[in-house]
Structures are given as structure tokens and as C-alpha cells.
Amino acid sequence: MTDRTRIKICGVTKPADVDAAVEAGADAIGLVFYPPSPRAVSVAAARALAARLPPFVTPVGLFVNADDEQIDAVLDSIPGMLLQFHGDEDAAECERHLHPYLKAARMQPGFDLLDFAARFSTARGFVLDAHVEGYGGAGEVFDWSLIPPGVQRPVVLSGGLHAANVIRAIEQVRPWAVDVSSGVESSRGVKDAAAIRRFCDAVREADARLAAAEA
Numbered sequence: 001m002t003d004r005t006r007i008k009i010c011g012v013t014k015p016a017d018v019d020a021a022v023e024a025g026a027d028a029i030g031l032v033f034y035p036p037s038p039r040a041v042s043v044a045a046a047r048a049l050a051a052r053l054p055p056f057v058t059p060v061g062l063f064v065n066a067d068d069e070q071i072d073a074v075l076d077s078i079p080g081m082l083l084q085f086h087g088d089e090d091a092a093e094c095e096r097h098l099h100p101y102l103k104a105a106r107m108q109p110g111f112d113l114l115d116f117a118a119r120f121s122t123a124r125g126f127v128l129d130a131h132v133e134g135y136g137g138a139g140e141v142f143d144w145s146l147i148p149p150g151v152q153r154p155v156v157l158s159g160g161l162h163a164a165n166v167i168r169a170i171e172q173v174r175p176w177a178v179d180v181s182s183g184v185e186s187s188r189g190v191k192d193a194a195a196i197r198r199f200c201d202a203v204r205e206a207d208a209r210l211a212a213a214e215a
């Protein structure tokens with residue numbers, strides 16, 4: 001059990017989004033390299049966005065079934081990036097860049113997360129998202145009771161989180177981190193600084209409640 005829940009604000013596309021996330025206390029920002037997404041950014045744009053980050057705030061590069069050349073181009077251009085594989089990649093594909101990565105698990109009834117975690121033995125953590133068409137960023141919540149106890153690596157809870165449900169999510173799941181995209185937007189693909197602030201404040205509120213309950 002950690003004393004604070006880490007926060008990733010995913011799908012930033014503008015300098016103001018990065019600044020809003022950092023000012024609100026986010027630990028990571030997500031840069032989407034998946035062309036069909038309304039949040040997709042070019043390598044050059046992502047490099048400029050990542051360059052705004054202060055130390056200890058991590059840029060995370062999100063890929064969906066990308067080819068090696070695309071991933072290597074991003075890694076060559078943006079130092080210090082954590083990879084997030086959000087598609088159907090197998091463990092060998094995730095590992096061949098010799099780079100730390102998170103693997104997304106598409107949660108639905110019958111999905112065996114413990115078996116999945118064993119297959120991705122080198123993943124630094126698992127982003128648990130709803131099983132949706134289009135792979136992610138859909139604002140859909142999954143049934144958190146599908147998460148089994150005993151996942152031995154950090155769980156990053158995602159899928160349809162927003163300021164009004166993240167406290168309940170943290171109290172129920174106790175994740176290492178939460179990851180949000182749609183829930184901090186004013187319209188699809190457009191981040192909202194006030195919503196980012198509300199989300200981060202709600203996470204802090206959840207942490208404070210848990211600390212008080214455990215004192």
C-alpha cells in the first residue's frame with residue numbers, strides 16, 4: 001500500500017495541457033502515438049510537449065499495435081519516456097525495445113489478469129482499461145470487481161475515470177496510479193485545465209480519506 005496515488009493525465013496535445021497537468025500535481029502525462037485517436041500527436045509535437053516537463057514528471061508514450069520503426073523514432077527523439085502498449089502486442093513485442101513499459105489489459109468478464117501478468121513478466125505495471133472498440137480513450141468504466149487480488153506489480157486504474165468517481169475507485173481498488181483522458185476534457189480530445197485540477201484534487205482527497213481511515 002502506497003501513501004499516495006500517482007496520477008497520469010493522458011492524451012495531452014497542447015503546451016497548456018502539460019502545464020495544467022504539472023500545476024495540478026500529475027506524476028505523468030500521456031502522449032498518444034495512435035493516429036486514429038483524436039489525441040494523436042506527431043513526434044515533433046510530442047518532443048516539444050515533453051520538453052516542458054520538470055524533473056520527476058514522466059512522459060509516457062502510448063502505442064497501439066505500432067511498428068518498431070515508429071516506436072524507435074519516438075524513443076530516439078524523446079528521452080526518459082516510459083512506453084505504454086495499449087493494443088494486442090505480445091510480450092516479445094513489448095520487450096524488444098529494451099525499455100521500461102506498461103501493458104494495458106482490456107478488462108471484461110472472463111479475462112484472467114493473473115495469467116496475463118505472468119505472460120508480461122517484464123512489464124513495470126498494468127494499465128487496466130475497459131474492453132472497448134478502438135482500444136481505449138473511450139471514457140468507459142469497467143467493473144472494478146473483475147480485478148483479482150494478488151497482482152504483484154503496480155496497477156494503473158483507467159477507463160472512464162473523472163473527478164466524481166475517482167474517489168470511489170481509489171477506495172475500492174487501491175491502485176498504484178490512476179490514468180485519465182476523457183474525464184478531463186471539455187469535448188472529445190480537448191483537455192480542460194479546470195477538470196484536470198478537479199481530478200487531481202479528488203485523488204488527493206481519496207488519499208487523505210484512506211490515510212485518516214488507517215490512522
Ligand SMILES: O=C(O)c1ccccc1N[C@@H]1O[C@H](COP(=O)(O)O)[C@@H](O)[C@H]1O
Pocket residue numbers: 010011030032034037038039062064086127129134135136137138139140158159160161179180181182183
Ligand atoms: O486516449 C486515447 O485516445 C487512446 C487511444 C487508444 C488507446 C488508448 C487511449 N487512451 C487510454 O485509454 C485509457 C482510458 O481512457 P479514458 O479516461 O476512458 O478516456 C487511458 O489509459 C488512456 O491512457
